[in-house]
Amino acid sequence: DGGITQSPKYLFRKEGQNVTLSCEQNLNHDAMYWYRQDPGQGLRLIYYSQIVNDFQKGDIAEGYSVSREKKESFPLTVTSAQKNPTAFYLCASSAGGRSNQPQHFGDGTRLSIL
Amino acid sequence: AQKVTQAQTEISVVEKEDVTLDCVYETRDTTYYLFWYKQPPSGELVFLIRRNSFDEQNEISGRYSWNFQKSTSSFNFTITASQVVDSAVYFCALSEARTGANNLFFGTGTRLTVIP
Numbered sequence: 001d002g003g004i005t006q007s008p009k010y011l012f013r014k015e016g017q018n019v020t021l022s023c024e025q026n027l028n029h030d031a032m033y034w035y036r037q038d039p040g041q042g043l044r045l046i047y048y049s050q051i052v053n054d055f056q057k058g059d060i061a062e063g064y065s066v067s068r069e070k071k072e073s074f075p076l077t078v079t080s081a082q083k084n085p086t087a088f089y090l091c092a093s094s095a096g097g098r099s100n101q102p103q104h105f106g107d108g109t110r111l112s113i114l
Numbered sequence: 115a116q117k118v119t120q121a122q123t124e125i126s127v128v129e130k131e132d133v134t135l136d137c138v139y140e141t142r143d144t145t146y147y148l149f150w151y152k153q154p155p156s157g158e159l160v161f162l163i164r165r166n167s168f169d170e171q172n173e174i175s176g177r178y179s180w181n182f183q184k185s186t187s188s189f190n191f192t193i194t195a196s197q198v199v200d201s202a203v204y205f206c207a208l209s210e211a212r213t214g215a216n217n218l219f220f221g222t223g224t225r226l227t228v229i230p
Contacts, residue, residue: 040123042205042220043159090159099209100147100166103218105159 003027004106006091011111013078013085021076021109023091032074033092033103036060043090049074050096078111086112117141118208120221127196128229135191135224137206143167145211148182148189153203153223165189196228 004025013019025032031050035043045058049068063082068074074093078085088110092103119138127133139148150162163173165182173180177194193200203223210217 040222042118042222043218045217088157090157092159099145099211099213100164102149102161102164104161105151108157110157 004091004093004104006089006106006109008109009107011109012114013111014114016080018077018079019085019111021078021089021091021111023074023076023106025072025074025091025093025106027093027095027104028071029093029095029104030071031094031096031101032068033094034058034064034066034074034076035090035092037088037090037108046076046089117219118206118221120204120206120224122224123222124225124227126227126229129198130195132192132194133196133226135193135204135206135226137189137191137221139187139189139206139208141208141210143210143212147209147211149207149209149218150180150189150191151205151207153205155202159205162191193226196226198228198230201226201228 007022033048034046036046037043044060046060046064047055047058047066049055052068052071055066055068063079065077088108090108091106094101094103117140146167148165151159152162153159170182179192181190203225205223206221208219
């Protein structure tokens, strides 16, 4: 089945630690996205990538980093610089970066601080 | 300024009742796209519908229907004969042609609870 796989489902971070969230898609989509969701809020864009080896900052990129070495993979690292990392993280992809392309989402990773 | 407003934070209905979820948007673009997503308790967002700014035809898909009115900048979503499986958080979102899909503006969501 085509889709987006995020792992792990739950993740715990210690103080000063970097953690990496995995996102893999087999939809052959060019564009991929990372969002952060906090309780009672909509989704906020962290980073996006329209093509391999290229990515751009979204609205809340500080304290996060990404890479896009392969079309199907877009991992997100939450660095120790992100002081409030507890949130639900959603990865998405779309066939292209045009505004009419719907984004398709993974199941999410819930990150908490130990 | 908020580009997408979902004023209803939470709604509860009894099974088989109809329910309408409101969405009001704001844009200066003449070409834009509106979306509805469903987020069940499992967490993933499920794409429901896309509407472009040039097509004001209402759409019906089974028990779901959408009413797009440019005059009031609204894109409301109605569930007819609600079922317990409809319980979820529903998000309305806006994408503008000039900024591309990279800027998908989400509302804050409406949590729908259908009581059996």
